Amino acid sequence: MAKHYTKQNHQDHQRYLEILKEDFQKKYEDAPNSDKSLNNYDSIKAIGSGAYGEVFLVRNKSTFTYHALKAVDKKVVVERKQIKHLILEKRILQGVQFPFIVTLDDAFKDNVYLYFVLPYMAGGELFTYIQKYGGLSDDVSKFYASQVILAIEYLHYCNVVHRDIKPENILVDTNGYIKLCDFGFCKVLAKKTWTLCGTPEYLAPEVIMSKGYSFSVDWWAIGVLIFEMGTGYPPFFASDPTKLYENILDGHYKCPDNLVPDCKSIIKGLLQVDPAKRLGSLKAGVFEIKVHSWFSDLSWASILQQRTTPPFVPICPSPGDTSNFPEIEQIKLKNSSKCFYEDEFEDF
Numbered sequence: 234m235a236k237h238y239t240k241q242n243h244q245d246h247q248r249y250l251e252i253l254k255e256d257f258q259k260k261y262e263d264a265p266n267s268d269k270s271l272n273n274y275d276s277i278k279a280i281g282s283g284a285y286g287e288v289f290l291v292r293n294k295s296t297f298t299y300h301a302l303k304a305v306d307k308k309v310v311v312e313r314k315q316i317k318h319l320i321l322e323k324r325i326l327q328g329v330q331f332p333f334i335v336t337l338d339d340a341f342k343d344n345v346y347l348y349f350v351l352p353y354m355a356g357g358e359l360f361t362y363i364q365k366y367g368g369l370s371d372d373v374s375k376f377y378a379s380q381v382i383l384a385i386e387y388l389h390y391c392n393v394v395h396r397d398i399k400p401e402n403i404l405v406d407t408n409g410y411i412k413l414c415d416f417g418f419c420k421v422l423a424k425k426t427w428t429l430c431g432t433p434e435y436l437a438p439e440v441i442m443s444k445g446y447s448f449s450v451d452w453w454a455i456g457v458l459i460f461e462m463g464t465g466y467p468p469f470f471a472s473d474p475t476k477l478y479e480n481i482l483d484g485h486y487k488c489p490d491n492l493v494p495d496c497k498s499i500i501k502g503l504l505q506v507d508p509a510k511r512l513g514s515l516k517a518g519v520f521e522i523k524v525h526s527w528f529s530d531l532s533w534a535s536i537l538q539q540r541t542t543p544p545f546v547p548i549c550p551s552p553g554d555t556s557n558f559p560e561i562e563q564i565k566l567k568n569s570s571k572c573f574y575e576d577e578f579e580d581f
Contacts, residue, residue: 238524238528238532238533240520242533242534243520246533246537247390251390253330253387254390256328256330257330257391258328258391259328260327260328260330261325261327261328264324264580265327267340267341269339269341270343271566273294273295274291274292274293274300274350275291275292275294276289276291277289277290277291277292277553277555278290278555278563279561279562279563280301280555280558281301281561283303283417284309285305285306285309285310285313285315286303286305286306286309286346287304287566288303288304289301289302289304290302290353290553292553298552299355299552300338300350300352300353301351301352301353302348302349303349303351304346304347304348304566305319305347305348305349306345306346307342307345307346307347307574307578308573308574310347316577316578318417318418319578319581320578320580321419322349322416323337323581325393325416325419325421326340326349326351327340329387329388329391329393329416331383331384331387332410332537332539333380333381333383333384333410333411333412333413334384334387334412334413334414335351335352335354335412335414336351336352337349337351338350338351340581342578343572344568344569344571345566345567345569346566346567347578347581351414353552353553354405354406354407355549355552355554355555355557356404356405356406356407356409356547356549356557357404357405357557357558358400358401358402358403358404358405358558359400359403359404359405359411359462360399360400360401360403361557361558362405362545363400363461364465366465367465368462368464368465369463371463371493372544373545374459374462374496375496375527375528375531376536376544376545377411378458379531379533379536380410380411381398381403381411381413381455381458382519382522383533383536383537384413385451385452385455385519386519388419389451389519391421392421392423393419393421393422394419394420394422394426394447394450394451395416395451396419396420396431397417397418397419397430397431398435398451398455398458399432399434399435399454400458400461401415405547405557407546407549407552408539408543408546409543409544409545409546409547410539418430418431422447422448424447425445426445426446426447427443427445427446429441429443431450431454433474433478434457434467435458435467436450436481437449437450437453437508438453438481438482438484438506438508441478442482446508447508448513448514449508449511449514450508451513452513452522453504453505453508453511455503455513456499456500456502456512457504459496459499459500459503460486460492460500460504463491464488464492468486468487468488468500482506483506484505486504488500493527495525495529496527498525499522499526499527502522502525503522
């Protein structure tokens with residue numbers, strides 16, 4: 234059984250989540266208008282690129298604090314019919330408040346773009362470290378996995394399914410702890426949903442089958458994540474998407490010898506093709522994951538309170554350091570005197 238973790242601990246944690254859920258619901262329903270604009274920030278450099286726009290490192294002119302500014306092109310959103318998704322992403326971001334999830338510092342819009350102002354994580358993406366080291370040690374994988382599990386437990390308690398857990402969407406903070414980000418595929422779920430979305434290698438079988446799915450897809454993705462952290466590559470891969478999906482539906486993968494038996498065991502429990510048999514979806518829910526033998530030497534309370542010494546801390550010489558992000562082509566944002574799609578984004 235995981236160190237110091239009992240059913241009483243779990244019940245206490247559930248009460249803590251209940252308070253956070255109430256807070257989430259209040260903020261989710263609120264739609265504050267920001268008086269900020271791009272003029273409040275100095276743009277330093279582009280640090281990322283997404284499906285709908287670019288991410289920039291910026292500095293607040295008043296507080297001198299660094300932030301990640303995601304600029305989303307309205308035109309692209311409208312063309313791809315993702316208006317509701319972007320507005321929902323903002324509402325979820327403004328509602329979430331958890332140690333291992335990015336928060337929304339501010340949001341505003343201009344004639345061309347929608348802007349999300351987020352905390353800047355100078356440590357960069359978890360994906361970068363997996364690629365750099367060709368996989369992580371068991372201790373580091375366990376440390377990161379525990380935080381993602383706590384973050385997903387919180388989101389599910391708020392009836393939010395993430396649907397895009399992967400190393401690119403996990404940022405490493407300067408203190409060595411992580412933050413789950415990118416809520417573009419998130420959804421507030423009542424029962425089931427049928428939308429095919431996410432990253433192919435991380436899709437759960439029930440998503441591919443289009444039979445309707447629920448929160449269990451996030452536990453599958455965590456199984457894929459743990460495998461990839463330990464090996465440097467995902468358990469299911471193929472150049473042909475059809476073959477990839479066949480591999481996922483078959484549920485056949487091979488664990489290399491470098492993974493410890495307990496790690497292999499939890500991966501097996503999470504990568505169950507039948508969601509009803511999957512860890513996290515059983516009668517005891519996430520409790521079954523927390524008391525798994527892989528976490529026997531881990532204190533969940535110490536992780537939550539960030540009292541556990543991180544096994545790895547990124548090198549960040551200064552708050553605005555960008556050395557942990559890959560160099561990308563520098564671009565400038567478009568400008569226009571005409572306001573595009575004003576009605577469509579009235580609620581943003």
